[in-house]
Amino acid sequence: MVAQHPRGRRGRGMTTLPRSAPRWPHGKRMAVVVSVDFLDAHAITTQEPRMVGREKSLSVWQYGARRGVDRLLQVFGELELAASWFVAGRVALEHRTLVQRIHQAGHEIGNASFACEDFDHLGLAQQHDSLRSAQAALRDATGEAPVGFRAPFGNWAPGFTQHLREAGIAWSSSWRGDDRPYFHPPAGASSVPLIEVPLHYELEDEPYFTFNLYPPVPVGQPRIASYREVLANWRQDFAGFHRLGLCMPLRIHPEILGTAGRIDLLRELLATIRSQGDVWIATGRELAQWWRSQHTGNEPGHPVDLLAPLQQASHIS
């Protein structure tokens, strides 16, 4: 058997976009969203309960509020770039002036749940409580209700999307499965659109760099990744998203990438992105607005549209 070639050869250097590439505003080739998870030590204590009461270990995560946030703000300021910050409700209570400063610098503030609870272990009503409490705390701190949401560990129960809509959430960045935004069902005229900006582990700083000796994080105590190689991976990921004309979401943490030694990885990556000249760097809110203006639903067979019927068939709802 010999492979067929009905579409011929694409140009070297991959300047030709595939037919399936989405359109972006202002004739840009691709979109980048820089998202920051500002969770202080709440996510790690949920993930690793043995962390509680261990001052040294906790201080690894608390470094974000002490130094990392300001360092990220400085880089974003240098580049005049607006990011989407997902902030836990408790962080808004505990670091109110810092969260206000992020907001006043022109960044989007999104809802990262109240205390980074693991939604896999919460019922729908408890998930709803976490969403509402965080929404209230963040509105109180910034004077503006968030329209973006990120589930701290990626999942929520069936039915939660309706709570998100009712809370005024217009976009989420929690799930995976695509390289461009998609609609959470139900889509269409009768529904308030809820757009997902899907994540990719290779575009997150945590899998590469998170580390604690004991309790061990990650659990298998792998070495901290090579900074140079991680930057090279990210640059190659960017090159791939760029040539295919996609939506690339970065997910970073102030305590991980906002350190003196690593902040230049972000600076250099963003410089690479900016140097292309045809990249739309947007907040999630702007991206979701654009997607809603261009689309009314997903292409047939989209994984997100298959999921609800499959969940129902498996008696999970």
Add this chain to the structure above:
Amino acid sequence: MAPVRPSLWPDGVRSCVALAFDVDGPTGNAMLDGSIWRNPSFFTLGSYGPWRAVGYLLDLLAEYRIPATFFVPGWVLETWPAQIQAIVERGHDIGYHGYQHEAFWQLTRERQQEVMARSLALFRQHLDLTPTGFRTPSGDWGDDTIEVLLDAGVTWSSSMRGDDRPYFIEHAKSGRSLVEIPGRWELDDYASLAYQRSPDFPAGLDRIAPYDTTLDNWRREFDGSHRDGLCMTTLFHPKVSGKPGRILLIERLLQHMRAADGVWFATCGEVAQWWRSTHADDAAAA
């Protein structure tokens, strides 16, 4: 080592590459135990392979004019038939890979037969074809699997790891045999690039490897296989190495292999057919 002489391959070329992809999508343990239906992050992570990455890979393979073999669980085929039909339309080979990526070594003979029959019905319904090849999901099979496969009309497999060229797996009782085209973990993208949380992979959450050293490994695997005149196959997964940044690794590997002289790029089915036609005596004697 000097290359195998005389050449093992058609027209006396030096080596053989049977590029292969496992289109697992979201199938596997979490689907088999039902936990995936409470884990939308993980369901969507896996779905990316058939939903998007297969299309990118097909464009790349067309550009470099390289045939490949895609192992497709029946569930993936019935869920995204258009994406899998495109594989056949672009001239590639399709092999069995379970219905939901079942671990064959843990299944009774009857369950293995059911999985094969259900998959066959789907291949006939959606693709109008009867696969001849099989890659066992999760790599291991049971004592009765060879007979199950032979009875299902399978003539070749790419499941094992223990050689660097094809060989025959005999079914002593009936004298029938499968051609086995063994792979290597070094050419499985899970060993370098796959990463996921809940369920965690790698189990200890080791880091994603650097792309450039991963590519260097893959190139060296080809260089050695080519130097010695062997048969190299891959265990690439669209959801892992068909992602936007990583497809560049596969592209550079294809460029590297295309630049070598005397490579037979073939589907696993072609390799198996060739092997059987040139080693008929081995099959009878083994």
